[in-house]
Amino acid sequence: MKGWIDSLIGGSPWMLAVVHGVILLLFILNTVLLMVYLERKVAGFIQSRLGPMRTGPYGILQTVADAIKLLIKEDVIPTKSDRFLMVIAPFFVFIPTLVIFSVMPFSEGWIASDFSLALLFIIGASTISIMGILMAGWGTNNKYSLLGGLRSAAQLISYEIPVVLAALCIVFYVGSLSTVDIVHAQSGSWRFLGFLPLPKWHIFSLPLFFAALIYFIGQLAETNRTPFDLPEAESELVSGFNTEYSGMRFAFFFLAEFGNTFFAAALAVVLFFGGWDGLQGIWGALWFLAKAFLLVLVMMWVRWTLPRVRIDQMLNFAWKLLVPAGILAVVWTFAVVVYKSGGQG
Amino acid sequence: MLGFFQGMRVTMGNMLKKKVTIQYPTQRRPVSARYRGMFYLKWNEEKQRLNCVGCTLCAQACPTDVFQMRKVGKGTDAGVDIFTMDLGRCLFCDLCVEACPFDAIYMGPEYEFATYDRDGCVLDIHALTKNGGGDSLANEETIYRLAKEAEEKAAAKAKPGEESAKEEESE
């Protein structure tokens, strides 16, 4: 992939960045379109409905139609809103999502920029979106939005910690922050109980399974999925921080939300499910995407099953249960790593 | 925690089950025989007229003054040539149908009667007979003829024929 792009643009680093950016943007747009369609279908099927059926065969063009609708809709900015904040907030939410995809390895060599601090970069960059949400909540001058924005800030900051702790376990285990290294560390297979062949994915080793659980719950909260969808709690805050947004700006929030959900699933595949698993080129990417979408489906399944928690319960859960558990997982992993290296590490 | 997995099982089970959606404009579920939908005036094929004799019992039974009618003729030969229902105020309560002793007004299975303006809610005799498969013009012809015949008979009886114009219109 890299070679192909290089030959296309003649190796200029600026052009390289632009091309990668465009490719990622298109990838995110298409993934989100697909995910919205999936979400609707899954929600429909779970609720014994059919989901979209009219636009195109089985409604496959429904999200395309919606995207076009959002594009041509009027961009309403309320008079009493803080215009500047309201206008730039969607970009603050969306751009981190776009940026973190640059270190996502889709397949062997299929990565926009492979650098050694990738995981740290992901954690750092994704936190910026909290600011965007706060800006949206404050800037639109709507009380529901404000509540949603504040909830979101509290929630994202709290759940960032367990997610980071879970990622830290992987970092200890692999000894690298690079996403590519993490995937490479999971190639090969081992035998469970001496006979059952299993891939060497991190999820199948005990302390990391524990970390994966923490990661999954934390990411549900990070991406505002249902048991933790308080920032936009429909039945309480109507739509939370994006209540006043319309048209393209709303579409950016939407893109960011679904983009983050996909990213969370994709990162889980990288950290725990072996990434592209030693497959090459397009096959690796397909295998990777298949696993990511499976995880996305699980997230949707959870979303349409569970009720929503309350803000204090959610924070209690994060600080009193998930963070200690995360620390425990880190200590456990550390112990395992030290034991395995025979005290030499 | 157990409850969580039980719930997941329930949703998965429903996901694999048959869906209940009826895709409305293209598929429809049949309404029940008693369904209280659009009104129509019952057409009597044999007599080539409506069953309605303009007795106003339905109008009296109506809680919201939906009906307006004009009676033509007398007795069992009487009929209506104006029969207007303002469905904008109708409660679809069935009281008029119950009140009718001649089985003349009926509620059919049609249920899509949204209109773009309020005037569209006011149905005249043409619209109401069309719903029942009748023809309001034929009805008018029949009842006018009957009224005229009755009139002529009465005139023949009374011989001098002075009171002929009296019974033409009554509400």
Next chain:
Amino acid sequence: MTTAPALETREIITQGMMLNMGPQHPSTHGVLRLILTLDGEEVVDCDPVIGYLHRGIEKFAERRPYRHYIPFTDRLDYLCSLANNHSYCQAVERLAWIEVPERAQYLRVALLELNRIASHLVFLGTFGSDVGATTVFLYAFREREHVLDLLEEITGARLTYNWMRIGGLPADMPENWDKGVLEFCDYMEPRLDENDRLLTNNRIFRVRTEGVGVVSADEAVSYGLSGPTLRGSGIRHDIRKFRPYEAYDHLDFQVCTESGGDVFSRYRVRIQEMRESVKVLRQVFEKLPEGPILTKTGKLLKAPAGEAYSQVESPRGELSFYMRSDGGTDPTRLHIRAPSFCNLTVLRKLAIGTKIADVVVILGSLDIVLGEVDR
């Protein structure tokens, strides 16, 4: 060595944030407006404002013959129109000393219980979506569709049935309707078990509802609560049992109570009541006698001068019609004791000191219908 200067202590003066919840809000179940004063997420004050759906339905009765008013009662509590129809007709029957034939009594019970199930299913669905479980909403409405189909078969309407008449019912049940109802009973019970697995046993649902919005038994009585809201506080009071009307004294059913007094107890009571309703429905068709369905009254009913009061256990609580007649063709005064209205009075007390999310859940657990609150 210099000591650090003492920190200036200053009291921070905060101001509550006033939040208008409703009249357009997905969780106020209609056009209820709650003026909330918030301190962060916490509710400092809650002031319900009602009247957005006021249509003067009580006044309508004073200018209309008795029979003409029945369709108006449909529009009170539109989720259980039949209970309203029935309570009104019962009041007129008591006022004018009209007997209801036995078959009509049993069929009325069947209709009322079906309507109770439909109403409780709406509660279940909306309550589910209040706590964030959207799927429960659609499951409940899927089940309710079966009830509505049955009611459509007998009454011809799906929401505003208008199927009670003074002195009985306007028509007998269609052929095989009883079989349809019994089939539904068999269908409904497993669905309720399924709901238990999906929602009732769910840990998140439990922590959201248990211990939230607690009404003690004493408070429940002094606020004049009724129906499942009262029984959730542990008071065994059900008009079907303690002042039986129609055929209820021939039927065997339990009064469901829960002792918690919290949102979860009220939810549990309603779920249990659906099971009891299914039980009642089965008995009705075992015992259904043959006979006439309607006691004929004159075309224009004239009630003797006097007063009548009819109490009915509607799905929401004690629904009563008070009626006074001076011998004419219409009542001189009609008053409706709407259970939703009385139950709503406790909201302010319950809401203060909770979170916004709790207000939504508490309001959902009171199960109000604004058509009845505002009348």
